[in-house]
Amino acid sequence: MKVAILLFDDFETLDVFGPVEILGRLKDYYQISFYSLLGGLINNSHGVSILTKNLDGLKNGGDVFLIPGGTGTRKEVNNGLFIDKIRQISQLSKFVLTVCTGSALLAKTGLLDGKNATSNKRAFNWVMTQGQNVNWIKKARWTIDGKYYTSSGVSAGMDMTLGFLKDVHGIEFAKKAAFDIEYCWNENKDVDGFYEQ
């Protein structure tokens, strides 16, 4: 499957590279590419600069479309052209995965309306304003609604990616992927130690 990772300035580092580590190792199954609205180098505040392709190369969608979060989402939710392209690509993609505040970008497209979704705990109130018809679930390590997977904050993206592998390839495959990177996988999407009432 082709995995298309969406980047924008001030994306969150681990939102991207947690899932990239997990899927990138599985070379017989997944091939990773990075995209941004205009292509070229994308930077974040952790000093990371990543070379990307132009999003137009993805206009027919991908097998897996991954949307990270980060402080950059605060600006990008107001970028109409960017949101339009996210809507188009998400509609045409087989699976759409968001990490952290990436769900704000997807919610803004309207595609999550009536669907279950989650996000980063500390940005939750803001994220909810980006999709008032979404069924936001605060207590969740990740959620699944049809082809849409959304995770809570940062590290939860790794747990969600392993959960996605479980759904596609089975539990033993996912467990091996976690074992191979010596990662203690939080297997149950509904157990969320970071939820506070």
Add this chain to the structure above:
Amino acid sequence: MKVAILLFDDFETLDVFGPVEILGRLKDYYQISFYSLLGGLINNSHGVSILTKNLDGLKNGGDVFLIPGGTGTRKEVNNGLFIDKIRQISQLSKFVLTVCTGSALLAKTGLLDGKNATSNKRAFNWVMTQGQNVNWIKKARWTIDGKYYTSSGVSAGMDMTLGFLKDVHGIEFAKKAAFDIEYCWNENKDVDGFYEQ
């Protein structure tokens, strides 16, 4: 503190970006830069391309020098110039942290001789051959010996980085850093669920 991250082709994605996520968020304390032997773009097999500075800019050492692992270490242990520079920079740095097979590169310099260190479980036998006078500890999430921190495979680098924060800033600081990224920190360096006798 200035954090210098060493890159080389075919570095392991999460070895780098787990610690970068944790330290990069702490902008009042840590400033991240990426270096490689010749500078420029460094690539790995997960499709990641990162822009780096020339290692000569680090000849006086850094506050924190982080050496990741990855399949590229198999080649780089035989790159005498690279190993010489790692030795020089490590000697002059305040702290040296390795993740996964990054400890093979550091062991090759001789600086770990007589010291405790660990590495990735599945590459352990190979890593041991790179430093036959090192006190290799297979059952460890991470080890500390003076200024040298070494972690086991991939994800363990995040636990080690939080352990480093604990040592420098105290336990509550480290716990907050983990909480802020919704990361379930394995706090005890001697508890290692991936060790098999």
